[in-house]
Amino acid sequence: xxxxxxxxxxxxxxxxxxxxxxxxxxxxxxxxxxxxxxxxxxxxxxxxxxxxxxxxxxxxxxxxxxxxxxxxxxxxxxxxxxxxxxxxxxxxxxxxxxxxxxxxxxxxxxxxxxxxxxxxxxxxxxxxxxxxxxxxxxxxxxxxxxxxxxxxxxxxxxxxxxxxxxxxxxxxxxxxxxxxxxxxxxxxxxxxxxxxxxxxxxxxxxxxxxxxxxxxxxxxxxxxxxxxxxxxxxxx
Amino acid sequence: xxxxxxxxxxxxxxxxxxxxxxxxxxxxxxxxxxxxxxxxxxxxxxxxxxxxxxxxxxxxxxxxxxxxxxxxxxxxxxxxxxxxxxxxxxxxxxxxxxxxxxxxxxxxxxxxxxxxxxxxxxxxxxxxxxxxxxxxxxxxxxxxxxxxxxxxxxxxxxxxxxxxxxxxxxxxxxxxxxxxxxxxxxxxxxxxxxxxxxxxxxxxxxxxxxxxxxxxxxxxxxxxxxxxxxxxxxxxxxxxxxxxxxxxxxxxxxxxxxxxxxxxxxxxxxxxxxxx
Numbered sequence: 126x127x128x129x130x131x132x133x134x135x136x137x138x139x140x141x142x143x144x145x146x147x148x149x150x151x152x153x154x155x156x157x158x159x160x161x162x163x164x165x166x167x168x169x170x171x172x173x174x175x176x177x178x179x180x181x182x183x184x185x186x187x188x189x190x191x192x193x194x195x196x197x198x199x200x201x202x203x204x205x206x207x208x209x210x211x212x213x214x215x216x217x218x219x220x221x222x223x224x225x226x227x228x229x230x231x232x233x234x235x236x237x238x239x240x241x242x243x244x245x246x247x248x249x250x251x252x253x254x255x256x257x258x259x260x261x262x263x264x265x266x267x268x269x270x271x272x273x274x275x276x277x278x279x280x281x282x283x284x285x286x287x288x289x290x291x292x293x294x295x296x297x298x299x300x301x302x303x304x305x306x307x308x309x310x311x312x313x314x315x316x317x318x319x320x321x322x323x324x325x326x327x328x329x330x331x332x333x334x335x336x337x338x339x340x341x342x343x344x345x346x347x348x349x350x351x352x353x354x355x356x357x358x359x360x361x
Numbered sequence: 362x363x364x365x366x367x368x369x370x371x372x373x374x375x376x377x378x379x380x381x382x383x384x385x386x387x388x389x390x391x392x393x394x395x396x397x398x399x400x401x402x403x404x405x406x407x408x409x410x411x412x413x414x415x416x417x418x419x420x421x422x423x424x425x426x427x428x429x430x431x432x433x434x435x436x437x438x439x440x441x442x443x444x445x446x447x448x449x450x451x452x453x454x455x456x457x458x459x460x461x462x463x464x465x466x467x468x469x470x471x472x473x474x475x476x477x478x479x480x481x482x483x484x485x486x487x488x489x490x491x492x493x494x495x496x497x498x499x500x501x502x503x504x505x506x507x508x509x510x511x512x513x514x515x516x517x518x519x520x521x522x523x524x525x526x527x528x529x530x531x532x533x534x535x536x537x538x539x540x541x542x543x544x545x546x547x548x549x550x551x552x553x554x555x556x557x558x559x560x561x562x563x564x565x566x567x568x569x570x571x572x573x574x575x576x577x578x579x580x581x582x583x584x585x586x587x588x589x590x591x592x593x594x595x596x597x598x599x600x601x602x603x604x605x606x607x608x609x610x611x612x613x614x615x616x617x618x619x620x621x622x623x624x625x626x627x628x629x630x631x632x633x634x635x636x637x
Binding site (some may be wrong): 171175176177181192193194195196197198200203206208209210211212215216218219223225230231255257260271273275281319 | 398512513514517519520522523524526527528529530531532544547550572574577578579580581582583
């Protein structure tokens, strides 16, 4: 059975459908990208997968022993974080919260895990720096480390490259691909950046309130929706 | 200095004011960090106005002030959080609505029962005699409860304050902790209201947190420094008000303001030095 599957899933706000008839599945180790125009229902679907919003119809199934609180999430940044006093270690450690299971404080295991993730993402030197004083790319790495603390299976990313310059964006995508490849994490990412998506992902879900396409990257390139959205010149 | 404290503590009412004040100052400063960062500062202010209304009603009906105002303020805290979430009426407008409304009710009740006298002044701006003997125990129990809960849930409060969506997605009951923070704040406000005054109690919540954030950059150090600043400002303010017969609430609030200015200057200098 798949790690995650949507069967005829739909979402609505105040009775108005923002996404409907979604049918797709994600296998362990996949790198799925969700693409579509603004208002196509991408972020709503993300909320649904995170169990922050209940589907209006259909079901979301989770397999292979995946629990709802075991999903790592890299959200879009909030305004409150711009002046938040916290150092990198405090932020990363907060990703271990779902491992506490009722205990009030972090133990050795959680601290070791946080250190490990800092190391894997190459941000150990930033450990005691203030989060709000980091560059955008560094902040995303910190949030990625936090997400990795929360999960060993599935990582959800919502426009991780928003507001980053092209070089930093490239590095971040490389890092996410590495996490997918080397740590064996399943990745689901919402992105506008169709070129990068085609380079790194192995499956594509194209939304425009309804599901326009779901399949492999190769199939997407050959499909009508893919040709229109990705445009020419992507067959590099 | 020591003599002054010895003399102060020979009055039972001063001992009560000291105990209650120290506990409330600690609670308020700890919760304040989360309140300020969550953009909930005005909720604290709104709740203190509700507390004023409740206090007025309790006095008019000759009921125990704490027993009446506690549940009312807690109820208002839940209501304000709900409004913030549903956003039919925008959060800040809703708070202004509730706080001015309760102020009006309070003033009306007082003028109809005892008349506008020094009581009103004491409610609004606090009095060192505000803590009654039979309420000290309840105050101690409640504020120790606030402190213990804050320490036990410290990591969760951090997570919910820093990033509510992430916390929710990874299975932390963010709504529960929001409610808890509001509930504990409601307790703190009611307990501190009569010493500090309904109009000034929220300064205890807002100032120490903002002051610490001028200089410190880790959540833990901000929390610890807030607690220390709040404690020192209260003790110094209490002494000031005893020696110079100034209003306690205003003295403490002014000292907090002085600290804020001081820390802002330090933070500014640090920022410049760091860049140069």
